Amino acid sequence: MKAKLLKVSAGQCSGAGRKPVNQDFHGLLIPAEAQLSAKGIAVAIADGISSSQVSQLASETAVKTFLSDYYCTSDAWSVKTSALKVLAASNAWLYAQTQNSPYRLDKDKGYICTFSAVVFKSNTAYVFHCGDTRVYRVLGDSLELLTQDHRRVVSEDVSYLSRALGMQSRLEMDHLELPIEPGDTYVLATDGVYEYVSDKAIAHAINTHEGDLDALAAQLLDEALKANSPDNLTLQIVRIEEVPDKQRDEVRQLLENLSPPPILSPRQNFEGYTIIRELHISSRSHVFLAADTLSGEHVVIKTPAAETRDNREHLETMLLEDWIGRRIDSVNVLRSIAPHSSQRYIYTVTEFVDGKSLFQWMLDNPTPAINEVRGIVEQIANGLRALHRLEIVHQDLRPQNIMIDSAGTVKIIDFGAAKVAGLAETCRRNLGVVGTMQYSAPEYFLDFDGSSRSDIFSLGVIVYQMLCGELPYGNEVCRASTRQAQARLAYKPLALVRADLPGWVDYAISQALQIQPEKRYQEVSEFVYDLQNPNSRYLNKAKPPIIERNPVLFWQVISAALLAVIAIQNIR
Structure with a gap:
């Protein structure tokens, strides 16, 4: 049976109306497979x-840039990340155009427009909005307004936009996610339409039109x-005809x-390969170790064992590794190699790492400098940054999953x-613990979703274990x-095991190992920096009180304060 793909029917129309120039713009892009599944269908509208x-x-510019650049973003990114990055770039360009033009002192004459877009991907509609263009969903015999006008009303006759593309250097964009089903209809419109034709x-018209x-x-x-x-008039209508099968992504399609x-x-x-x-x-x-018959390069080929050839979950996991490895460009992440021709079998090809695991390195170096x-x-952090930039969380970072080659x-x-x-x-895959328990962040044991901060916790465990051999x-x-139970967990200071290490190093590791994710480092680079430089918070915390550092100065200050109080009392 042929798998279902996302399918829509759409109608659009725009006109200048009674104005000499049409300052509206609109667009719709339905890509071919595999981008259809990876990025979805995008529709956008803008009003100058x-x-x-x-x-x-x-x-x-806003509409054309969104519809082209969105599809150039990584398919590892979420729709939200892809769209907001593209829109932030468009906003920065429009703002710069105004600042470099004669209109820089009067933003109402600059490169500014309102903007709304909807991306339909899989079983979800992602709405992005800034200004007073509107996005509706047909609900029975009326329309459900999904966006909020960013317009400040001063009086019945006076109002002005409070938010729009190109208005400020920093973009604020509303974002909404909604489930979609066959039969759902979305409407995007500018104020020249929705202020003069009622929702009903x-x-x-949509419900009765065939x-x-x-x-x-156009009607x-x-x-x-x-x-x-x-005003100018623009209207877009998008009806969902078919949605994809649930639990189906690019990896599962490949399988x-x-x-x-x-x-x-x-x-x-x-x-x-030989x-x-x-x-x-x-x-x-x-x-297996193999050699590329064309280049002679040594590679590693992994195939499923006979016992797992019918285990769909295991096969998906194998192909997911390959999918990720082909998208990461970092010397500190294992590189996947594309096959010479169209792939016929379930297997993966990666570079060959001639070395040993970090686990073995730790056995060989029980008390490293x-x-x-x-x-x-x-180097581990460099690899994690490459993953996190593409919104990929490793979720099973442990010494056995880190290799060190002969060159270090x-x-x-x-x-x-x-x-x-x-x-x-x-x-959506299952929540909960998916990696190795000893290195998994506490939130996994509460059945919460993992984040880049979960990987930072795992890295903190590894660093701690490298230094002292314990957890x-x-x-x-x-x-x-x-x-x-997690509130009762107590971190064991490194000083109890390695008295030779500076206190500020232990402080950095303890921050990466905070039980609550929001208290950890936000970025892995912050952790690496604090392992090399004393954190100011630690220095301030570790600084003894003035009575211990300079008792003479302390009592001089107290005496001076007392004299001042006595003098004020005598004056009164």
Whole structure:
């Protein structure tokens, strides 16, 4: 049975109305598969301000840029991240155009427009809005307004925009997410339409119309003109015809088109590679060292074991690792290699790391110098930053999943437990503990979703263990599955085990290992910096009171204060 894809029918119409220039602009983009599943369908509308002679350029730029640049963002990003980054860039460009023009002292004449967009992806509609264009959803015999006008009303005749694209250097954009079903209809309109055609009239026309939605949009614009609308007029109608199957993302689609591979053995030729020898054989997967027959490069090929060939979850995990590895460009993240030709079988190809795991390194170096640890941690952090920039949370960061090659380069491996924001929108995987318990952040044991701060906690555990060979909370984090139990967890200071380490290093590690995610470092780079430089909060906290640092000065100040009080009393 052929899988369902997102399908819509749409109608659009725009006109200058009674004005000489149409300062509205609109657009709709329905990409081909696989972008249809990865990024969805985007519809956008913009309205220039009438006091400006250039705002039609702002409207056109905003819509065209959104519809082109949104589809150029990483498919690992969520819709929200992709859209807001594109809109922030558009806002910055429009604002700069005004600042570099004769209109820089009068923003009402600059490159400014209102803007609304909806991205339909999988089973969700993502609404983005700034200004007084509007987004509605047909609800029975009326319209449900999904946006709020950013217009400040001074009097019955006087009002002004409080928010719009290009108005300020920093963009504030409203964002809303709604589930979609077949039959749902969305409407985007400028004020030249919605102020002159009632919600009920638009809803009635949509509910009773059969056929071309472009014709319906044109009909509603005519009604606005008949009602004496003096403004430009733009209307877009999008009806959801079909939504994709739930729990279906790009990785799962790829799995449907691949077959289990043959059993591999040394000296065998397979898909452009020559198998050299086995590296690891388990009940879950078979891992081989192989040579690329064209370049001679040594690579690693992983195939599912016979016992897991019918285990869909395991196969998806294997392909997810490959999907992530092909999108990360970092020397500190294991690189996946695309096959020479169209892939027919379920397998992955990665670079070969000639070295040892961090786990083995820790066994070989039970009490390493702090500078050695810093050098390794900085490389791990570089790999994590590459993942986090693409909204990927590793979720299983542990010494066994970190390799150090013969040149000392550190690489993060094994992305089978990773959470990818862009994929999670189409296929939500189970919450809870997905990685190794001893290194998992406390929020996982409360069945909360993981974030980049969860990876920071895992890195903190690794750093602590590298320095002293123990776990900062023992095994208690694994047992704390309630907030009350987690509140009783006590961090074991490093000074109790390694008295030679500076207190500020222990302070940095303890901040990465805070039980509550919001109290940890926001970015992994902050943790790395504090491992190399004393944090000012620690210095202030560690600073002894003045009575201990300079008792003479302390009592001089107290004496002076007492004399001042006595003198004031005598004057009275």
